[in-house]
Amino acid sequence: MSELQITAPRRLVPRRLTAGLIDSKANTAITLLFGAILLWLFSPIWRWAFENAVWTGSAQTCAAESAGACWAFIGAKLRFILFGFYPPELQWRPALVLLGIGAMLSLSASPRFWSVKLVPLWLLTLLLAWLLMSGIAVRPVVPPNQWGGLPITILVSLVGLASAFPLALVLALARRSSMGILRALSVIFIECLRGVPLIAVLYVAMLIVPMALPAETLLDKLARAQIGITLFVSAYLAEIIRAGLQSIPAGQTEAALSLGLGYWRTAQLVILPQALRAVIPAIVNLSVGILLNTSLLAVIGISDLLNTAKISAADPNWLGFYSEAFFFAGTLYFAISFAASRYSLWLEARLRRGGK
Template sequence: MSADAALAGRLAPPRHWRAWRDGLFGSPGNALITLACVVLLAWALPPLLRWAVLDAAWTGSADACRAAGGACWAFIGEKLRYILFGLYEPDRHWRPATALVLLLGFAVLAGLPRFWRPGMVPAGAAALGGAVLLLAGLPGGEPVPTDRWGGLPLTLLLAFAGMTGAFPLAVLLALGRRSGMGVVRLACVMVIEVLRGVPLIAVLYVATLLVPLMLPAGVSLDKLLRAQLAIILFVSAYMAEIVRAGLQAVPNGQYEAAKALGLGYWGTMRLVVLPQALRTVIPSLVTLGIGIFQDTTLIVVIGLFDVLNTARSSAADPQWIGFYDEAFGFAALLYLGFSVAASRYSLWLERRLTTTA
């Protein structure tokens, strides 16, 4: 390499800067879109910063907030525990807080490949069971009815239990839809298409209104349990189609190689096919998880308040009435934080599994 070429290589911008430059200004269309976005940000950001930061009231009463003219973050400080834990008794907030830490801790450990061992299944069941017992006021305390559960622990519990409970059912539905037995395949197709053909809110209404009418006299199921089972069934239908797409992406040669090694059907699926299929659909599974995490807001139709609805109802307090922008903004930041963390984890896990394949 000549001295001029070496000097040009040292003076050239780094590769990621070149990618940014080409993406933003690589064509007239890209340049026009970039300039339009800059103009939009220049128009929207200054008033937003004035409202959210410069003119905001960080402490004080509701009257002081109204006089400030900006956002009332003092309202969030006053109502934070209610937004996070809902109607749970204030003197027992350590229970939902511990349940929240337990769920988040298990989610972090379960997301690391080094902990992907058979022991994670009972560990996950123990984490979910422990969170339920803590929210229920057990052991050693007065039982807390499920209609007083709420806030962020309830949101995470519904989302985590929905995803983990739906996964084995989704795998069975996906395998059944690809089965050579016509009756099994038809039954799985009907379950998947029916559940995917109705909105989640309709499934929750069925679980709330129709299921109690179908139960024998004297038998009842808690409305939170009915809602959780409805979410599991709903998620399993969508997850089954994602898993089926991964199964179709596995080359036929993998099936033939497993058969040549003497593996049976279930051995082939467990050791050869499913690990490859699930690896290819990680982004889709994470996207589904984010969607279910956000869709838990629909449980308000059965009288339960997740974190979005506790934020909304906190602004109905006569002493702090009207601060809906701050309430919804705080809830939006919570949802955004969890969703961005999940999407970044998806990208990291995809790179990790690709390099270790």
């Protein structure tokens, strides 16, 4: 006769979700108190956003006293918020660009696809995105002055971070170099860029650079803004990478050199993989900061996502619905930032398991 095996009943709620919340009388009381406060604070928002919201109709329908959020406004102005002044009949182009970038981000997110082949694939994707948006590949031509909305926000932040990474890597290694002149130049570059706000860099790109360049070589304002953002981000990213390099014990370098590896092979195979893994949270934090700082492009006449949301509420037919416009734009910003944060946690855990 086999022995009966008695198993503990399954918990309906995992312990990790209730730890610190309802695992004691004091924690339960504090949780209930804060839950009541949150309910009191968010009840008006809930009624405005859902219970009394107007989902269809016109601006006159939304003007009623009992009406809450006018989501009919978002439905009417959605394409403008997402794509700005890009010609409506050609908005399939930026939509296709967003889909392509989303597919590449999904592919690059998995470590099993990480290889050198991703670099030319990304370069090809960004080149095709620019050719498609500008109309060089498919006519008619659309000048960058008409680009706007979510594609500008995504492209500027993505290109800025990708372009800044190799420059930041060189700056971080140069700042730790034993060559005095090289170290001094990197320190001057990093401290100068970190010592000024991004808006000042953008104003320099718009006002000072055109006066310093010949008229026949003048770049478009979007290209000048992109270069300014890239240089600005590279200074911050260089310090993040340098912090990761300093966290690696000196014995790692000495062991690699004793095995006959040169300086660059040691950095490539031993030091940088560990250093970059250690600073993943800081890099993700900087990436989110770049995404949010693209809203400063509005001061130089480039319509990013936040600016197109603001302009949409100035339409005479839908005048004054700024709360809905900013709420929608903020939701998109939060969704992208939250997804990046969760991916960072997943990647850290994945690489930690791989390291062990």
